[in-house]
Amino acid sequence: MTMLRLRDVGVRFGGLVALNDVSLDLNRGEILGLIGPNGAGKTTLFNCITGVVQPTQGSMYFEGRSLRLVPPHERARRGIARTFQNLQLWDSMTVLENLEVPMDAVGRRNTFSDALGLPFSGYSERAARERARAILHVLELDGYGDRLAGDLPAGIQRRVEIGRALAMRPKLVLLDEPAAGLDARETERLADLLRTVRERFHVSLLLVDHDMSLVMRVCDFIYVLDFGKVLASGDPAEVRNDQKVIAAYLGEATPELSAGEPVPELVSGENPEVTAPRKEPGEVLLEVESIAAGYGHLEVIRDVSLSVRAGEVVACIGANGAGKTTTLRAISGVIHARTGSIRFGGRDITGAKPERIARMGLAHIPEGRGLFPRLSVEDTLRIATDTTGNRAPLDLAYDVFPRLKQRRRQAVGTLSGGEQQMVAMARAILARPRLLMIDEMSQGLAPTIVRQLFRMIDVFREQGIAVLLVEQFVESALEVADRAYVFEHGSVAHEASAEELRRDRNLISGSYLGATADETAAIAVASNGHSNGNGHFPHPDLMEVVSMRMPAALKRALEERAEREGRTVGALALDLLEEAKR
Numbered sequence: 001m002t003m004l005r006l007r008d009v010g011v012r013f014g015g016l017v018a019l020n021d022v023s024l025d026l027n028r029g030e031i032l033g034l035i036g037p038n039g040a041g042k043t044t045l046f047n048c049i050t051g052v053v054q055p056t057q058g059s060m061y062f063e064g065r066s067l068r069l070v071p072p073h074e075r076a077r078r079g080i081a082r083t084f085q086n087l088q089l090w091d092s093m094t095v096l097e098n099l100e101v102p103m104d105a106v107g108r109r110n111t112f113s114d115a116l117g118l119p120f121s122g123y124s125e126r127a128a129r130e131r132a133r134a135i136l137h138v139l140e141l142d143g144y145g146d147r148l149a150g151d152l153p154a155g156i157q158r159r160v161e162i163g164r165a166l167a168m169r170p171k172l173v174l175l176d177e178p179a180a181g182l183d184a185r186e187t188e189r190l191a192d193l194l195r196t197v198r199e200r201f202h203v204s205l206l207l208v209d210h211d212m213s214l215v216m217r218v219c220d221f222i223y224v225l226d227f228g229k230v231l232a233s234g235d236p237a238e239v240r241n242d243q244k245v246i247a248a249y250l251g252e253a254t255p256e257l258s259a260g261e262p263v264p265e266l267v268s269g270e271n272p273e274v275t276a277p278r279k280e281p282g283e284v285l286l287e288v289e290s291i292a293a294g295y296g297h298l299e300v301i302r303d304v305s306l307s308v309r310a311g312e313v314v315a316c317i318g319a320n321g322a323g324k325t326t327t328l329r330a331i332s333g334v335i336h337a338r339t340g341s342i343r344f345g346g347r348d349i350t351g352a353k354p355e356r357i358a359r360m361g362l363a364h365i366p367e368g369r370g371l372f373p374r375l376s377v378e379d380t381l382r383i384a385t386d387t388t389g390n391r392a393p394l395d396l397a398y399d400v401f402p403r404l405k406q407r408r409r410q411a412v413g414t415l416s417g418g419e420q421q422m423v424a425m426a427r428a429i430l431a432r433p434r435l436l437m438i439d440e441m442s443q444g445l446a447p448t449i450v451r452q453l454f455r456m457i458d459v460f461r462e463q464g465i466a467v468l469l470v471e472q473f474v475e476s477a478l479e480v481a482d483r484a485y486v487f488e489h490g491s492v493a494h495e496a497s498a499e500e501l502r503r504d505r506n507l508i509s510g511s512y513l514g515a516t517a518d519e520t521a522a523i524a525v526a527s528n529g530h531s532n533g534n535g536h537f538p539h540p541d542l543m544e545v546v547s548m549r550m551p552a553a554l555k556r557a558l559e560e561r562a563e564r565e566g567r568t569v570g571a572l573a574l575d576l577l578e579e580a581k582r
């Protein structure tokens, strides 16, 4: 039976047609996929269904009733819930609280009776908490309930967002890129989890994601949007083989075809330092020596050493929470290294301000992009060229991303997720760095663009610009990189040439199997560092104790003793706790 029926839906933003005559049917119990290039209108369609954006034409029916002029909270009450492309949890609330608040919003609790402390309130509060705990259990988030949402890694936060949507007792959940930022293993688990969610909560799902491994695996049926129109629809196999879809979105996998696409020249000939193409890497540009860093009491990385030569492409790979992002942050000065030293271009930059480091030619594109939402595309790019003193013509960036030229007056905050990622890349290109550090370049981007960007990295190398890459698409990263560091539990576990890693898959898979996908960096520090999937998962309560409240020196002592005794840290700590109790 049709649960959601859209007919000829259209949306305009000023002169821009974001959606044009979109018709779509979603059946009860179905997992429906919605894919398409960046800016195709997928998020806009979500906004129409939830009532945040008013369509300029067309009709929408949910369970046979029109949604016309129905306000967003009423749609939520009727059973439509969503997650957001850019995570929108309440960071300073616990995970449980994040799930309980939306239950208030749909009227399971009543502020009035709450304030008066009436018995009903106590009952409904317990009921809300119980439901929240049940949701956390199904989503394999037991043990996270009392953690602050903002302290969790993105992979876990994405799942908490799904939990928050489920807390509203929805019939339909709209998921906007739930796999963004997840590693391969987490994505695989998410696929299973979404099916479980459908069975256990009796919900239908509408799924937007650029990760085809997820979409093709879980969706019963798929619609493809392009330029605001439905380009194709069908089951996963049909869509994957549809020539129109391949041309507009999936791209060709065969190298003959992709090699033919032109790659724009990124760096013009004015800068003498980078004009001479260099095949062999040059002198050491970045030298990181056994740094440790973290947040608050938490030590996330320790004893990390790495180096990058001029014109070299180096990848950092490893499971989520292994410490890659924190390493980049420490290098660019966003957080301070607690021990160790960092040298860039022969100068000591340990503890230097991020602005100073950027002026020296070290650009950092953070995960989550770090853009100012109210600034226009053009102003954002102009500031980038001004601060570095490199008055590069903006056309350099517009050649790479023609889409941005069309959108140059638009506020960055209203761009689609992928368009924002393009702005972040463009800004870095214009800064003409000597070293470019990119955290999760592919996140939120359509497959064709991802391929194009990986080829651009090749061009960077040819022009003598070094790149340090943190990437979940390990295959693509290793294809373009010269060398790679494999991170495990907050340290570098292996260093090898990309070629060697491509040959010896075991070196990599070990680092992904060692940590359960939902381990945070903090938890990783608490575990014993054994990396080959020994099936040991630290006890959740213990993780709290070991990773949050224990001074680093004590933690290390514990780890050393565990290693001497050939046990896991978790087992040793549990024994010690037992002893202390007695």
Ligand SMILES: Nc1ncnc2c1ncn2[C@@H]1O[C@H](COP(=O)(O)OP(=O)(O)OP(=O)(O)O)[C@@H](O)[C@H]1O
Pocket (backbone or CB within 6 Å): 013, 016, 018, 036, 037, 038, 039, 040, 041, 042, 043, 044, 045, 085, 407, 410, 414, 415, 416, 417, 418, 419, 444
């Ligand atoms: N408030 C707005 N004002 C102007 N243009 C907008 C606004 N919101 C969205 N757009 C434009 O509408 C188009 C569709 O955006 P939308 O966010 O729906 O794309 P998307 O398919 O979700 O893309 P992505 O895969 O990159 O997330 C984009 O080109 C975007 O720039």
Ligand SMILES: [Mg+2]
Pocket (backbone or CB within 6 Å): 042, 043, 044, 085, 416, 417, 418
């Ligand atoms: Mg989107």
